[in-house]
Amino acid sequence: MSYQALYRVWRPQSFADVVGQEHVTRTLQNALLQQKTSHAYLFSGPRGTGKTSAAKILAKAVNCEKMPISEPCNECAACLGIMDGSNQDVIEFDAASNSRVEEMRDVLDKVNFAPNSVPYKVYIIDEVHMLSISAFNALLKTLEEPPQHVIFILATTEPHKIPLTIISRCQRFDFKRITAQDIVGRMTHIATESGLQFDEKALHVIARAAEGGMRDALSLLDQAVSFSENGVTVEDALAVTGSVAQSYLNQLGQAMYEKDIPKALEALEELMRQGKDPARFVEDLILYFRDMLLYKTAPNLEESLERAMLDEEFTTLSKVILPEQIYEYIDILNKTQQEMRFSNHARIYLEVCLVKLCQMENKASVANDSSVQELFAKIDILEKEISSLKKNRPTGEEVAKSQPSKKPARSTMKYRANTRMIKEVLKEATREDLNTIKSRWGDLLDMLNSRQMRSQSALLNDAEPAAASPDAFVLKFKYEIHCQMAVENHKLIETISEFLKEMSGKEYRFVGVPEEQWSEIREEFLQTQTENGDHGEEENEDPLIAEAMKLVGADLIEIKN
Incomplete structure (x- = not known):
């Protein structure tokens, strides 16, 4: 075939033709001029960015008859032989189809032979990451100490697959995507x-x-x-x-702004009939709104626009859509793009996305709504009236003179525990009943949590049984509000009684008391018992307490369970 593809005909033949890789070409040119070329290079980067072309240009430059130069002359016998592939000293090795160790050894066996017609024998190994581990090991020793007349140039799109021992023996150049x-x-x-x-x-x-x-x-x-x-x-x-025309993007943008769902879906249907790829469509729409945002914030940077063209529809639409709306558009489109990657129904995700974009709250229209404007006007009037009333408000002395004296309002009463019932429990309190309730208290809290009664359980977290008789017990609370809420919660009281009856066989009533009031009530109860000559069943049961009272008196003793 006489016709050749454009990328073959226009393949770079000098470093100046390698587009967008100045950081690589300048370094190589300086090394050629100073004659400081390395024995091994690693060219890595995305496909189609000039890695293999740069390798061939470097092979020509080091063997050019006009060395030292920064560019190959492309006229001498060495350059022409390398360009047409007739020079046997520049070997191109495709690792993708020759990945076995036997093929690599066959190449390395000829390394020690001197070049035939040029100063350097150059090995260009393309897609080097495809080599097997054995092939890499075979290459390693030669790459570490090659003959003086050999240069290795390794090219790859996936440098992370190359062993670090290979990378460390090469000068690495990373080719970037071309703008x-x-x-x-x-x-x-x-x-x-x-x-x-x-x-x-x-x-x-x-x-x-x-x-x-x-x-x-x-x-x-x-x-x-x-x-x-x-x-x-x-x-x-x-x-x-497979990209989407600007007219369709303008049409979709206008439909989103006007909340016209049928118009947006009709445009999508037409694009799908034309065979457009949904993933490419979403990408085009993201870039379209990205360009709109840049145009709104920096209109002078027209060369930064990637997708949109500054036609009349685009400029008109960009003036009415707020930046906050564009942020939300891009965010929703980006999420849809991620979801479409893992789905076989990309079109459904795309249709849902367009409906969602059309149903977004239009902040500009809300701000311009007449009813909203009326509401704002009324608020301004009320604020002015309140400010005027504050300025004309009479002082405290004037109010006192103008109004008759009133009795001070009664202060709210604090919660008071049932002192009589607590004293009854203390009169018949036993350590055995108290230990019975305490031993089951943790199980009671777990039971409340398991029955989805977490709010009731929270009331009892800082509470503990303080005294118990055969038919009732005193529950001491750290906080007064918790005590009041627990005592007024009939469901909680019933649940506690049922649980204790099930566990111990006894039906206990409970009376709540805040911690501060418990100390006062208990001290008052002990004082009364001392004056009556009876220290209570609970205290008499313990001989140590009785002996302590004889030694120092009941007034100086505080008993804690």
Whole structure:
């Protein structure tokens, strides 16, 4: 076949032709001029960014008859032989199809042989990450101490798969994705030199679809040339790349702003009939709103726009949509894009996304709503009236003179525990009953939590049984409010009684008391018992307490359970 693809015809033959990799080409050019080339290089980066082309240019430059130079002359016998592939001293090895150790050893066996016609024998190993572990081990020793006349250039798109022992023996250069501006500039040069008719906006569409790869961009340009009749137009580029036309994006943006769901779904239906990819459509819509946000915030940076074109519909729409709405649009679209990656029903996610975007609250319309404006006006009037009343408000002395004296309002009464019932419990209190209740108290809290009675359980977290008789017990609370709430909670009282009856066989009533009042009531009870000559059943049961009272008196003793 006489026809060759554009990316083959226009493959870079000098470092100046390698687009968007100045950080690599400048370093290599300086090393060539100073004759400080390394024995091994590692070129890594995305596809179509110039790794293999740069390797061949470097092979020509080190073997050029005009060395030292920064660019190969492409005229001497060495450069021409390397360009047409007839020079046997520049060996290209495809690791993707020759990954076994036997094939690598066959290549390395010839390393020690001197080059035939040029100063350096150059080995270009493409897709080096595809080599097996054994092949890497075979390469390792030679790569560490190669002969002086050998240079290795390794190229890969996945450097993380290469052993660190290999990487550490190479000078590594990371090729980056080429910017859309650089791709457009290179395509413009190629199309002009090739005599192609083209629309510059079409080249921008192709450059964005190439995603940073020069080879992909030239392949798409080749397709667009074949698709078009007289010249490459924007419609041709959109058809080849699968992108969405600006008119549809404007139509969808207007439908979202106007909350016109049928209009948005009709536009989507038309795009799907044209065979557009849902994932590419979402990406185009995200970039469209991204460009709208940049245009609103920095209108002078027109060259920063990636997807949108500054037509009349776009500029008009960008003036009425608020930045806050654009933030929400992009956020919803981004979430939809992530969900579509893991679904076989991408169109359904896309339709739901458009409905959601159309139903978003339009803050601009709310701000301009007449009823809202009336409400704001009424609020302003009320604020002014309140301010006027505060200024004309009489002083405290004037109010006192103008109004008759009133009796002070009764202060709210504090919660008081049932002292009589507590004393009855203390009169018949036994340590055995108290220990019985205490031993089951933790089980009671667990039971309340398991029955979804967490609020009731929270009331008892800081409470503990303080005294118990055969038919009742005193529950001491740390906080007064908790005590009052527990005593007034009839369901809680009933639950506690049922649980204790089930566990101990006795039906206990309980009386709550705050911690401060418990100390006063208990001290008063002990004092009364001392005056009556009876220290209570609980105290008489313990001989140590009785002996202590004889020694120091009951007034100086405080008994704690």
